[in-house]
Structure formats: structure tokens, C-alpha cells
Amino acid sequence: MFDDSNEPRRNTWARSLRYSWLVVLVVFLYIAGTVMLRWRENREIDRENQQRAAAKRAEEDRRTVEAMGGNRFEILTFYSSPPEVHRGGRSQLCYGVSNAQTVSIAPQVENVWPSYGRCVDVFPRKDTTYTLTATDPVGHTQTATATVRVR
Secondary structure, three states: OOOHHHHHHHHHHHHHHHHHHHHHHHHHHHHHHHHHHHHHHHHHHHHHHHHHHHHHHHHHHHHHHHHHOOOEEEEEEEEOOOOOOOOOOOEEEEEEOOOOOEEEEEEOOOOOOOOOOEEHHHOOOOOEEEEEEEOOOOOOOEEEEEEEEEE
């Protein structure tokens, strides 16, 4: 009356289920390990990229400071634009100084001060040569000239 033919199947199935958690655990550990290794690699790559970016910024900053005269006192630029105008026309005197305490332009031009790059308007009636004088904190001076021709 009793058929024992299903008993071995149940035992095999029950045994399989009993040890399947071990397989699931191994798969879970493998996946977790892979995720962790990739996370660490990405973190290291990000750190290297940040270091490269910081070094690049530092080099760009150094070049910028050097282009602006570094710690030297000097007149970087002084020119007129355009260099030739019609009588009563407008030209701009553009100047740049580094580490200057005061700046003046003769003949007198209003609103000048030490700057790495600045332009002021002038309206000459005849050919005029402008002289930029820059003074540093210890009293040294430098001069440069720019001429505006009037036609």
C-alpha cells in the first residue's frame, strides 16, 4: 500500500535545499568582493585624477602670476588703441603694471590706479605722447610712453 519510490527523491531534494544556502553564500561573497574591489579601484582613480587636476591648477596659477609680473615691479604694457584718430576722436590708453603702489599718466588722465590691465579714454586734439609712471612701495619708478597721432 505504501509506495516508497518517492522517498529517495524527497531526500535528494531536501539534501539539495539543505546545502543550497552554501552556494548562495559563495555567490553573494563573490559579488560583494567584486563590487568592493571595483569601488576601491575607482576611488584610487578618482584620487589620482584629483591630484593631477590640483597639479595642473597649481602650474596654471604659477604661470598666471609669472605673466602678471610675479614678484617683480615692472610695467607690463602701455599702448594706445587705436594709435591714430581724427581730431577730437577717442583713443584708449591701456596699461598694466605689477607690484606698483601708484600710477600716473602725463599729460594728466583721470582715474588711473595700479592694475594688471586697464584702459582709459583720451580725446587728443593734436599728436600727443603720453608717459606712464609707476612707483613701487620703496620709491623706485619706471616709465613708458605711448603716442596717439591725430590726422
